[in-house]
Each structure stands twice: as C-alpha cells, then as structure tokens.
Amino acid sequence: MLRFLTRRLLAGLATLFVALFLMYLLVARAIDPLQDLRESTAPNKQQLIAARIEQLDLDTNAVVRFFKWVGDLLQGDLGVAWRTGESVSALLGHAIVSTLQLVTAATFLSLLLGITVGIVSALRQYATFDYLIIFLSFLLYSLPSFWVAVMLKQWVAIGFNDFLRDPNLAWLTIAVIAAVMGFLWSLAIGGTTLRRVQVFLVAGVATAAMLAYLQLSNWWLEPQIGPILLLVLGGAIGFAVVGVFAGLHNRRALWTALSSVVLGFVLYFPMQSVFDLDPFGVDGQGAFWILLGLAVATAVVGWVIGRLFGGPDWGVSAKVGVAVSLVMAFLTFVDQVMQVWPPYSKALGGRPIPTFGDQTPGLGGNYWVQVLDSFTHLMLPTATLVLIAFAAYTRYSRSSMLEVMNQDYIRTARAKGLPERVVVVRHGFRNTLIPLATIVPIDVITLIGGAVITEAVFARPGMGQLFVRGLLEAEQEVVMAYLLVTAALAIIANIVADLIYAVIDPRIRLDA
Structure with a gap:
C-alpha cells in the first residue's frame, strides 16, 4: 500500500x-x-x-x-x-469554502437518491416504475442547467416565499399529493395486486396525515421536529435501515436500532442546553469542532450498542447502531437549526428563501442563524446540481445493477437459498458500486472546479x-x-x- x-x-x-x-x-x-x-x-x-x-x-x-x-x-x-x-x-479560501458547501450537499444527495432509485429501477426492470424512471432521468439529463436554475428561482424560491404569506394547502391538494405518492410507492414496491393496493393505501394515508399535521400545526411558519416527531421519524428510519441491511428477522439488529432511537430521544432534552452554550453564540468559534466531536461520540455509542447486543453477526448490528445513531443526531441538529426559523424569516421580511449569494449581508445572529442562512442559500443551487447529477447516477447505478444481477455468483447465491434481500444488498449492491468508484471522485472534483x-x-x-x-x-x-x-x-x-x-x-x- x-x-x-x-x-x-x-x-x-x-x-x-x-x-x-x-x-x-x-x-x-x-x-x-x-x-x-x-x-x-x-x-x-x-x-x-x-x-x-x-x-x-x-x-x-x-x-x-x-x-x-x-x-x-x-x-x-x-x-x-x-x-x-x-x-x-x-480569494481562493473564500471561494473554496463556498464551493465545498455546495459540492458536499449536492454530491451526497445526488448519490443517495440516484443510487437508490437506480437500484430499485433495475430490480423492477421493464415494469411501469422502471419506464417512468428512465423517462425522468433522460428528461432531467437533457435539461440545460441554466434553465433548471431559473425555473427553480421562479417556482421554488419566489413561489414558496409567496406561499408563506398565507400558508394554507387546500384539502383537495393534499388528497391529490397523497394519491400521487401512494401510486409512486406502489410502483416502486411492486408485487401482487393486493400488495400494491396495500402499499398505495399505507403510503397515501401516511402522506395525507403528514401534510395535515403540517397544515394544522402552523408548521410552515414555525417549523420544528420536536421530541415526538423525532421519535416517530427515528423509529421509521430504524426499521427501514434494519429491514434493508439486516432483515427484520434479525432481532439483535432491530433491538440495536430501537435502543439507538430511544437513547437519541432521551438525549434530545439535555442537548438543548448544550446548544445554548457560548461556543454557539454570535461568533460560533469552536462550534464546528464541538459538533464534530459529538458526531464521533455518537458513532462510537451506536457501535457499542450494537456490540453489546452481540451475536455471531454482531458487525451488522454495530453498523445499524452507528447509522441510526447518526441519523438521530442529525435530526436533533436540524431541529435546533429550525428553531431559529421564525426570527430569521422575520429579519428577511417574510421571504426567507434567497435567490442569490451565499450569505445575507449584515444578518448577524448566533451560530444557528448563520447555519440556517447558509442552508437557505444552498437550497436552490444544490437542487439544480442534484437534479442534473441524479439523472446520471440513476442511469449508472441501474445499468451496473442489471449487469451484476445477471452474473453467475448471483445465480449461485440464489441457488443456495439465500433471501433475496441478502442477494441484493450483500452481493449485488457492493459490486454495483465498483463502476461508480471511478465516476464519483472525478465528478466531485469537477464540481469543486x-x-x-x-x-x-x-x-x-x-x-x-x-x-x-x-x-x-x-x-x-x-x-x-x-x-x-x-x-x-x-x-x-x-x-x-x-x-x-x-x-x-x-x-x-x-x-x-
């Protein structure tokens, strides 16, 4: 080496x-x-x-x-x-910081969405969902970035800022959105007609319930996650992580995930006092290193929880514990940032989504206000890059997954009686990443350029x-x-x- x-x-x-x-x-x-x-x-x-x-x-x-x-x-x-x-x-230092913020967010999101959707599309080859993703990816890939950017400025930034004047969704709109999301989830999950109907109903009801909660709680003007929503989201993500990477039959991994969620819920309350300490004040000196230390400690705690549950396959439980613990920590961080939304929106005249620059001149405020300001300035350019890169990564991951799933060792794994989840995740997914290992680093450098x-x-x-x-x-x-x-x-x-x-x-x- x-x-x-x-x-x-x-x-x-x-x-x-x-x-x-x-x-x-x-x-x-x-x-x-x-x-x-x-x-x-x-x-x-x-x-x-x-x-x-x-x-x-x-x-x-x-x-x-x-x-x-x-x-x-x-x-x-x-x-x-x-x-x-x-x-x-x-000059170079300021430019690199601005670009790294954009590149980090755009690369992470485009990879997460592109690879996930591409793999699901490959597993649903020639199904309606597959054709829909192929059409969408080619459409997005062919769009010029300047046109996408202008449309986002017009319909997302200006449109959302106008929406905040009277943030009310019609119940018919909520019903239509719920129906569309239920339909998309039923296409992605696939299966028998009965299973599709069940997925459609569950996804539609969940979407409608979420939008109704946002509507009735005045969430658009005072957004927050809060302890209850943190527990619900953490539990859902925990089940999803275990279901994909360990299988719900793996009780040790499941208990690891749930223990990490409960611990994150308990620590949510004392963390509110930690986030009010001096390092998170006006200058924000030392805040980054404190947050980095907390992230490392979170990963270690998640690993220890998985290790304590033990078992012959304790490595899977440890990885699940790390992933779920980091998700809980991230949600807690996002909740803290969202708590300063009302004064931030008021300081910007009720139009908090900016369309230019990387920071608001003379804004002031503490560390959390500065983080929220950076986030809102990142939203539109990040969305522009994600939409374009998502299309490419979807195509790469789909074609790579299709090639891998036709290999002899995949047929051998199935012939040995391994569950389809194990075949896809442990044998297919890892080998699907090999072609992307060449593309992604070069794409990242291109964006940093x-x-x-x-x-x-x-x-x-x-x-x-x-x-x-x-x-x-x-x-x-x-x-x-x-x-x-x-x-x-x-x-x-x-x-x-x-x-x-x-x-x-x-x-x-x-x-x-």
Whole structure:
C-alpha cells in the first residue's frame, strides 16, 4: 500500500508540474493585462503601460516568470490580484469554502437518491416504475442547467416565499399529493395486486396525515421536529435501515436500532442546553469542532450498542447502531437549526428563501442563524446540481445493477437459498458500486472546479466565478491558483478512486 501511494504521488507531482507549466504558458498567451491601457485615450498612456509592465514583470520571459511563480508557491505565496490588491490566498479560501458547501450537499444527495432509485429501477426492470424512471432521468439529463436554475428561482424560491404569506394547502391538494405518492410507492414496491393496493393505501394515508399535521400545526411558519416527531421519524428510519441491511428477522439488529432511537430521544432534552452554550453564540468559534466531536461520540455509542447486543453477526448490528445513531443526531441538529426559523424569516421580511449569494449581508445572529442562512442559500443551487447529477447516477447505478444481477455468483447465491434481500444488498449492491468508484471522485472534483453556470445564475462566489473573474480581469495569479487546486484535486481523485476500488473489490490488490 505504501509503495503504491508513493509511486502514485510521485507520478502525480510530475504530472502536476507539467500541467501547470503548460497552463501557465497558455494563460500568459491568452490574456492581455495591457488591453485596457492600449484602448485608453489618456495623455500619459505610454507611461501607464510602462508602469504596468514593470508591476507585472511582463518584460520577462513567460518561462522565467513561471519558475518565479513556483518559487513563491513553495514559500506559500500565491500572489496578489493586481487590480484590487487582494491576496489570492484569501480569494481562493473564500471561494473554496463556498464551493465545498455546495459540492458536499449536492454530491451526497445526488448519490443517495440516484443510487437508490437506480437500484430499485433495475430490480423492477421493464415494469411501469422502471419506464417512468428512465423517462425522468433522460428528461432531467437533457435539461440545460441554466434553465433548471431559473425555473427553480421562479417556482421554488419566489413561489414558496409567496406561499408563506398565507400558508394554507387546500384539502383537495393534499388528497391529490397523497394519491400521487401512494401510486409512486406502489410502483416502486411492486408485487401482487393486493400488495400494491396495500402499499398505495399505507403510503397515501401516511402522506395525507403528514401534510395535515403540517397544515394544522402552523408548521410552515414555525417549523420544528420536536421530541415526538423525532421519535416517530427515528423509529421509521430504524426499521427501514434494519429491514434493508439486516432483515427484520434479525432481532439483535432491530433491538440495536430501537435502543439507538430511544437513547437519541432521551438525549434530545439535555442537548438543548448544550446548544445554548457560548461556543454557539454570535461568533460560533469552536462550534464546528464541538459538533464534530459529538458526531464521533455518537458513532462510537451506536457501535457499542450494537456490540453489546452481540451475536455471531454482531458487525451488522454495530453498523445499524452507528447509522441510526447518526441519523438521530442529525435530526436533533436540524431541529435546533429550525428553531431559529421564525426570527430569521422575520429579519428577511417574510421571504426567507434567497435567490442569490451565499450569505445575507449584515444578518448577524448566533451560530444557528448563520447555519440556517447558509442552508437557505444552498437550497436552490444544490437542487439544480442534484437534479442534473441524479439523472446520471440513476442511469449508472441501474445499468451496473442489471449487469451484476445477471452474473453467475448471483445465480449461485440464489441457488443456495439465500433471501433475496441478502442477494441484493450483500452481493449485488457492493459490486454495483465498483463502476461508480471511478465516476464519483472525478465528478466531485469537477464540481469543486466550479459549477460556472449555476454559480453565475445564483451569484454564488465559488471557484467557477473566481476562474471567470481571473480571465476577465487578466489576473494570471488568480487563474493559476484556480488551476493549481483543480489539477491537484484531479490527481488526488484518481488515487482515491484506486483506493476505493481496493476497498469495494477484494480481487484488487494495491501491493501486487
């Protein structure tokens, strides 16, 4: 493993150096920092040109300037944006944070939805649900991102903000939504006609009950999860996790999940006092590390619960405990953020869903207000990227699952009498991820490089906008800083893909 990493890192560094050298020469050739002065009518035009040539060292050969830039880079100096005098490191730092927020949310959601729906579609091959997902994925994949972004701004942001003036859903609307959700769930679950009718009724009633609760509790203006809803959601998720990854017959895993839910419910109340401590105040200093420590502690506690229930297959119980515990912790965190919604909405004039930027200027408030503000600014650009990426991941996971389920070892597993859940989850699902191990890291790096169009539509100051600004302003240091980050991450992504391959597929050895 160490020898493999050493070889790949050395090769990556050599590739990075050559790529940066070529890009430096191309950028130096493509941009002209003197263009505005050449078109100027100022009487001291020649003096201004001479001063800028000296300032930017343009009379030096581009190759020599590149090695000077590398020397400064090795000392931690990325240069200065000469038009504004701002540090390139500061510009890059803000852009990376903004883009990472967007990339993390969009990648996680698109993978979760895309892989899940793709696998279900493959298992329902040639059924109505499969045809519906194929149509939807091709439709979304063909839509231009700028059009999706504009439609989301119009119908989601502006439409929802208008809805909040009088947040009332007609009972007919609730009935229609419940019927549609029941129909979709019946298609996804499949089975006999009786089973489809049962799923339709259960899903429809559950959806109608949820919407009625939101309507009658004034949830739209004062959203919260609260302890009761936390217990209900946690229990439902616990049963779902056990049903998929362990099977409801596995009583040890089921008791692990339920114990994690009850513990999360009990800890909900003292956590309200923890979230009011000073680190979560106005500046929010140290809040991230406290939350990270709590997340690690939550995972450890979930693992211990699973281990205590023991059994020959205690590893499954431990994984279930970790997953359910983290879900309960996440729901508690979301509840705390939602508690500041009323004052946040009031501060924004009752229109809390923004359509541009990555934060509200001069908002103030404590850590939770800042988190909610970041979340609302992420909603629309994240939804744009998720809709496009969801279509691609759905197609990838569906085709991969279909190929895997036709392999000889799947037929052997079924012939041995293994339950279909075990065949799909333990034998099919893991091997389905192998092709995605190559695609996902590269897609993530592509997004970190900047979703230029999406960032432009939502005026989000991320990496894509930083690159465009560098080109338009003829600021070579800014452009090179962007290329340095994206090229380095692209190399790292390929190494990570190889490591993921080795984890997923035991036939691959990195030390061979």
